[in-house]
Amino acid sequence: MTEGTPLTYFLILGTIMFFIGIYGFLTRRNLITILMSVELILNSVNINFVAFNKYLYPDKLQGHFFTLFIIAVAAAEAAVAIAIIINIYRNFNSINVEDADEMKY
Amino acid sequence: MDVFFYIAVAIAIFSTIMAISRRNAIHALLYLILSLLAVSVVFYLLSAPFIAALEVIIYAGAIMVLFIFVVMMLNIGLEKSMEKKWLNPRMWIIPSLLAGILLVVLFLALSNVGSLTENKGDILPKQVGISLFSTYLLGVEIAGILLMAGVIGAYHLSSQNKKVTHRFLEKK
Numbered sequence: 454m455t456e457g458t459p460l461t462y463f464l465i466l467g468t469i470m471f472f473i474g475i476y477g478f479l480t481r482r483n484l485i486t487i488l489m490s491v492e493l494i495l496n497s498v499n500i501n502f503v504a505f506n507k508y509l510y511p512d513k514l515q516g517h518f519f520t521l522f523i524i525a526v527a528a529a530e531a532a533v534a535i536a537i538i539i540n541i542y543r544n545f546n547s548i549n550v551e552d553a554d555e556m557k558y
Numbered sequence: 559m560d561v562f563f564y565i566a567v568a569i570a571i572f573s574t575i576m577a578i579s580r581r582n583a584i585h586a587l588l589y590l591i592l593s594l595l596a597v598s599v600v601f602y603l604l605s606a607p608f609i610a611a612l613e614v615i616i617y618a619g620a621i622m623v624l625f626i627f628v629v630m631m632l633n634i635g636l637e638k639s640m641e642k643k644w645l646n647p648r649m650w651i652i653p654s655l656l657a658g659i660l661l662v663v664l665f666l667a668l669s670n671v672g673s674l675t676e677n678k679g680d681i682l683p684k685q686v687g688i689s690l691f692s693t694y695l696l697g698v699e700i701a702g703i704l705l706m707a708g709v710i711g712a713y714h715l716s717s718q719n720k721k722v723t724h725r726f727l728e729k730k
Contacts, residue, residue, distance in 0.1 A: 457560050458603075466567050466600070470574055470593075477578035485583055485629060489590055492621065493574060496597055499613075503606050507679075514689045517681055518697060520609050521690070524616050525701040529708030531621045535628050536715035542632050 463504035470497035484538050484548040488531065495527045562663045563603050569656050570596035583629045587622060588653045594618045595660055603667065608683040 474493035481487055499520045506516025538548055545553050570593055577589035594617045601610035690698055 458563050462563070462567075463600075463604070466570065469571055470597075473571075473574045473578055481578070483583065485625065486578070486586060489577065489586065489625065492617070493577070493590070493593070496594065496613075496617065499609070500597060500600065503601055503604050503609055507604050507606070511679065514681065514686060514693075517606065517609060517686050518690065518694045520606075521612065521686075522697055522701055524612060525705060528616060528621060529705050531624060532708045532712040533715065535624060536712040538628065539632070539716050548632065 460504055460508040463500060463508075467497045467500040467504070470500070482550050484541065484550060484553075487550070488534050488538070491534075492527055492531065495523055495530075499523055562667050563600070565659065565663050566596050566599040566603065569593075569660060570600065573653070573656060584626070585649060587625055587629065588650070590625075591618050591622050592653050592656055592660075594622070595657060599660055599664055599667075602664065605680045607680060608686050609681075611683075 471494055474490045474497060477490035477493070478487055481490065502516040502520045502523070504516075506513065510516070541553050542548050547553070573589045573592040573596060577586050577593055580586035580589060594613060598610045598613040598618070601607075601613060
């Protein structure tokens with residue numbers, strides 16, 4: 454549908470969203486926001502996969518398959534990470550990463 | 559068609575930046591949902607309607623509801639009567655406006671091509687399903703095992719600690 458749009462634009466979009474995610478991952482101190490940044494990073498990779506599939510290998514479906522796989526990984530990762538966050542909140546009564554600095558169980 | 563792409567990209571980047579920079583977790587989640595919707599429109603313009611639908615259903619539907627649920631449950635750093643603040647229309651007006659723009663873009667893109675199946679070069683769900691269960695069957699099984707491990711891990715992590723000693727052995 455976007456015949457006029459070169460592949461580069463999609464790659465630029467993916468790169469911008471990837472680095473916004475990296476920035477949030479490194480600067481935020483709230484565990485939930487960090488998890489949101491990880492989701493953003495995974496999502497920007499999806500854009501790259503679908504764009505490469507469309508422009509370079511339009512008769513194959515590898516990009517689509519890997520996008521589905523990444524979505525499944527993101528779902529599993531969100532479930533486990535949220536369980537960990539709830540556990541940290543139970544033990545430290547806070548979800549700030551700086552409060553959770555001892556590895557006591 | 560290019561105009562739709564640029565609008566969707568602008569909304570995606572703007573809402574992603576807002577999602578990272580908000581202090582209130584609920585506002586950040588609202589903008590993150592908007593960013594996922596914009597990326598879904600980009601997927602649709604990339605002639606991948608199935609991935610676009612899955613993006614909305616799984617990411618914006620399931621995962622974000624999980625996030626919002628946890629934020630509400632933990633009630634992080636907030637006083638008791640936050641509900642009144644969250645229902646303040648000032649907080650919701652920008653995301654809903656941008657989501658409305660995305661909806662208009664999607665409708666225009668749909669009306670341009672007539673219908674979904676007429677569009678040449680689209681990867682339809684049927685093709686994806688056939689290839690998933692023939693060529694990439696191993697990957698589907700691995701994804702299933704991964705999801706099961708995730709479910710078991712989440713259950714194990716979030717269950718309360720049980721007593722390990724018998725009640726007769728406990729010190730009074």
